[in-house]
Amino acid sequence: xxxxxxxxxxxxxxxxxxxxxxxxxxxxxxxxxxxxxxxxxxxxxxxxxxxxxxxxxxxxxxxxxxxxxxxxxxxxxxxxxxxxxxxxxxxxxxxxxxxxxxxxxxxxxxx
Amino acid sequence: xxxxxxxxxxxxxxxxxxxxxxxxxxxxxxxxxxxxxxxxxxxxxxxxxxxxxxxxxxxxxxxxxxxxxxxxxxxxxxxxxxxxxxxxxxxxxxxxxxxxxxxxxxxxxxx
Amino acid sequence: xxxxxxxxxxxxxxxxxxxxxxxxxxxxxxxxxxxxxxxxxxxxxxxxxxxxxxxxxxxxxxxxxxxxxxxxxxxxxxxxxxxxxxxxxxxxxxxxxxxxxxxxxxxxxxx
Amino acid sequence: xxxxxxxxxxxxxxxxxxxxxxxxxxxxxxxxxxxxxxxxxxxxxxxxxxxxxxxxxxxxxxxxxxxxxxxxxxxxxxxxxxxxxxxxxxxxxxxxxxxxxxxxxxxxxxx
Numbered sequence: 001x002x003x004x005x006x007x008x009x010x011x012x013x014x015x016x017x018x019x020x021x022x023x024x025x026x027x028x029x030x031x032x033x034x035x036x037x038x039x040x041x042x043x044x045x046x047x048x049x050x051x052x053x054x055x056x057x058x059x060x061x062x063x064x065x066x067x068x069x070x071x072x073x074x075x076x077x078x079x080x081x082x083x084x085x086x087x088x089x090x091x092x093x094x095x096x097x098x099x100x101x102x103x104x105x106x107x108x109x110x111x
Numbered sequence: 112x113x114x115x116x117x118x119x120x121x122x123x124x125x126x127x128x129x130x131x132x133x134x135x136x137x138x139x140x141x142x143x144x145x146x147x148x149x150x151x152x153x154x155x156x157x158x159x160x161x162x163x164x165x166x167x168x169x170x171x172x173x174x175x176x177x178x179x180x181x182x183x184x185x186x187x188x189x190x191x192x193x194x195x196x197x198x199x200x201x202x203x204x205x206x207x208x209x210x211x212x213x214x215x216x217x218x219x220x221x222x
Numbered sequence: 223x224x225x226x227x228x229x230x231x232x233x234x235x236x237x238x239x240x241x242x243x244x245x246x247x248x249x250x251x252x253x254x255x256x257x258x259x260x261x262x263x264x265x266x267x268x269x270x271x272x273x274x275x276x277x278x279x280x281x282x283x284x285x286x287x288x289x290x291x292x293x294x295x296x297x298x299x300x301x302x303x304x305x306x307x308x309x310x311x312x313x314x315x316x317x318x319x320x321x322x323x324x325x326x327x328x329x330x331x332x333x
Numbered sequence: 334x335x336x337x338x339x340x341x342x343x344x345x346x347x348x349x350x351x352x353x354x355x356x357x358x359x360x361x362x363x364x365x366x367x368x369x370x371x372x373x374x375x376x377x378x379x380x381x382x383x384x385x386x387x388x389x390x391x392x393x394x395x396x397x398x399x400x401x402x403x404x405x406x407x408x409x410x411x412x413x414x415x416x417x418x419x420x421x422x423x424x425x426x427x428x429x430x431x432x433x434x435x436x437x438x439x440x441x442x443x444x
Contacts, residue, residue: 226418
C-alpha cells in the first residue's frame with residue numbers, strides 16, 4: 001500500500017500534475033471513475049453482477065475501473081495526509097459499535 | 112491491507128450481510144459514500160479544499176467519508192476476487208504508457 | 223419548467239449564492255444529491271425498488287432526493303444556458319438513431 | 334415536460350426495455366451519467382468551468398451529458414410516479430424555510 005501511494009505520487013509529479021490535484025478535483029475524479037464502475041453493473045441482475053468476473057470482457061472492464069477508483073482514492077488520501085488503511089480500520093470500529101452484531105444480524109435497515 | 116480485507120469480510124459475515132453484498136449493491140454503496148465525500152468539497156474553492164484537514168470539523172468528516180469509501184471499495188474488491196493494490200499498480204502502468212511524461216507534462220488535456 | 227428555472231434562480235440570487243454556483247460546483251452538488259438518491263436503493267432487491275413509493279418513509283425520502291436532484295440539474299442548466307427539456311429531446315433523437323428498435327429490442331447490451 | 338416524459342417512455346417501451354428500468358437500475362444509470370458529466374469539469378478551474386460552453390468541443394460534450402442526465406431522471410420519476418417539476422417546486426419551498434434569506438445570505442455553511 002505504501003508502495004502504491006509512492007508510485008501514484010511519482011506518476012503525478014513526473015507529469016507536473018500536482019497543480020490539478022487539489023482535494024476538490026481529486027474527489028471529482030474519484031466520483032467520475034465510480035460512475036464508470038457503476039455503469040458496468042446498472043443493467044445486471046444481482047445474480048449477473050455476482051458472476052461478472054466470469055465474463056472476460058466485462059470482468060476486465062470492472063477490474064480496470066476498480067484500479068482507477070483505487071488510484072484516485074490513494075492519491076486523494078495522500079494529498080490530504082490520510083492513511084487509507086488505518087482510517088478505514090478506525091471507521092470499521094465505529095461501525096461495529098453502531099451496528100452491534102445481535103441487532104444488526106440479517107437486517108439492511110437504516111445502514 | 113490484507114488485514115483490512117479480512118476485517119471487513121468478518122464484519123459483514125458476523126452480521127449476515129453477505130446476502131446484501133452483491134457487486135451491484137456494493138458498487139451502489141460505494142457511489143453513495145463518494146457522494147457524501149464530494150458534498151464536503153462542493154462549495155469550497157480549490158484553496159479551501161487544499162486546507163480542509165486544518166479545519167477540525169470538516170477534516171474529521173472528510174476522514175470519516177474516506178474511511179467509508181475505502182471500506183466499501185475493499186469489500187467490493189474482495190467479493191469480486193480482485194487484489195486492490197495489485198490492480199491499481201497494473202492500471203498505473205497502463206496509464207504511464209497512455210500518458211508519456213514528455214507529452215503529458217503540465218497538461219490536463221483529455222485525461 | 224420555465225417557472226421552476228426562474229424560481230430556482232431567484233432562490234439562489236436572494237441568498238447571494240451565485241458566487242458558489244459555478245458549473246463545477248453545481249455538478250458536484252448534483253453528484254452529491256444523486257449519491258443520496260442511490261443510497262435509498264442500494265440494499266433493495268429489484269422488486270423492492272419497484273415498490274418503494276408504497277412505503278411512506280422510504281417513498282418520501284426518495285421524493286425529496288428526486289426533488290433535490292432536479293433543483294440542481296435545473297440550476298446547472300440555467301447557469302450553462304442550456305434548455306433542459308430541449309436538450310433531452312435532442313439527445314433522445316440521437317439515441318433513437320444509435321439504438322434502432324429492431325436491433326435494440328429486449329437487449330441491454332452496450333447501452 | 335409532459336411531452337419529454339411521454340417520449341422517453343415510448344423510447345423504452347418500443348425497445349422492450351421496461352424490464353431493465355427498475356428504479357434501482359435507473360438510479361444507477363443516472364449516477365453513471367452524472368459521473369460522465371462531473372468528469373467534464375474535474376480539471377477545470379472555477380473560471381474555466383464558467384466558460385465551458387464557449388468551447389465547442391467541451392460545450393457539446395457537456396450538453397450531451399446534461400441531456401443524458403435529464404433523460405434518466407425523467408424516466409426514473411415516471412417509473413416512480415413522481416412529477417419532476419412539482420416535486421422540485423415543493424422541495425424548493427422546504428429549502429426556503431430551512432435557509433431563510435437573512436441568515437443564509439452569502440454563506441455556504443452547512444447547505
